[in-house]
Amino acid sequence: MNILAINPWIYDFAAYDFWLKPYGFLVILNYLQKNGINVDYIDCLDGKITEATFGRGKYPNEIVEKPEVFKSIPRYFKRYGIPLKEFEAKIPEKKFDYILITSSMTYWYPGIIEAVKILRRKFPATKIILGGTYATLCNTHAKTTSGCDLVFSNEQLENFFKTIGVDFNYNKLYESLPAYEDFYTKLDYIVLRTSWGCPFNCNYCAIKKLFPGFFRLPEEKVINFIKKYSAKGIKNFVLYDDAFFYEPAYAKSILKKIDELKLNINFHTPNALHLRFLDCDLALLLKKTGFTNPHFGLETLNPSLQKLWGDKVNRQDLVEGINLLKGAGFKNGEFSVYLLLGFPRQDLDSLKKDVEFLNSLGGRVSLAEFSPVPGTTLFEEYPKEFNEPLLQNNSIFGFFQNEKIRIFWEIKNFVRELNKKLQEEKLF
């Protein structure tokens, strides 16, 4: 059986390769290959135009027409990724049994529509199947709008395998890690998971819809995977785990083995680590195994918002966690903490105080822009208009008018300045 697999473009006001890879899709493609299926793969986001630190960089991009709902926003709307002509040239001249398209952020769906348009012209009789985050969280919208023949949410994965006639083995699938060399000719970094899902239940997060439960990979598989790519010269490893520290004994055991191997690599944690599970040993292991600017989840120090958002970390956990990091050798400005910006009932003065407090402790602040995510308990409180995925885009702050958005930009600049000062202190 021949399958053509596509990771489509991003359509947005801004996009940057912050270690973005369609990880779950690559795991599925790997599984299909192991089941004897020929896979041709096109990643529309492969091919950065700048090389920034740790393998990150800018995507090629082109201004495109703004969707009607964005007409009043005075910013360019763009397609990020390879030019359309390059995409067409990459499509192999052969017959495919199925075309698989993955999806990520719900509001990037115009990239799927564009890909379907081109692929339909070339393969009018081939079934196009959509899966991934948008297909899961906006299933009805994807069925009516994407132009794909079949749309499967993550919980329908077994049906997907049945449809294409491949055996589904849950453990085998989730225990596997991608064979990147089969899909990419150039690798600037490697993304991996040691686990799927998250045992917590923050009410703004859709993880339970995307992966119910919590699944750990066998340690040996993770270690061998890291050894394999380190031997190929990869320096930057990006942990996509949502709860790497949950059951800290597992994290410690993996990191001890990595430390013994003396691989001289960096780890990055864009999905955040849990401060509450940090202890002295774990903090030391982070330092010894090359965790670079580790990111931790906090979201807010406001007690009522903490309660509302899942009560993961309080002020005391934060102070104790930062002391442990410093005890392990992380200096001011060498670790980051996420705060959420743009929640409808958020008191922005108290957010500014949180920023100042974190800065006084030596932590860089990473502002995560709040967005309405379908499938979350909070989403049920939002007006119906947010059912349109384009309005779920965090960068437009869909809940707010211009004056409030201006204050958000002030806070963003304020954070940038404070982080810069920490960076400068680090250098002198």
Ligand code: SF4
């Ligand atoms: S926000 Fe993080 S900790 Fe909370 S449920 Fe989602 S993945 Fe888990």
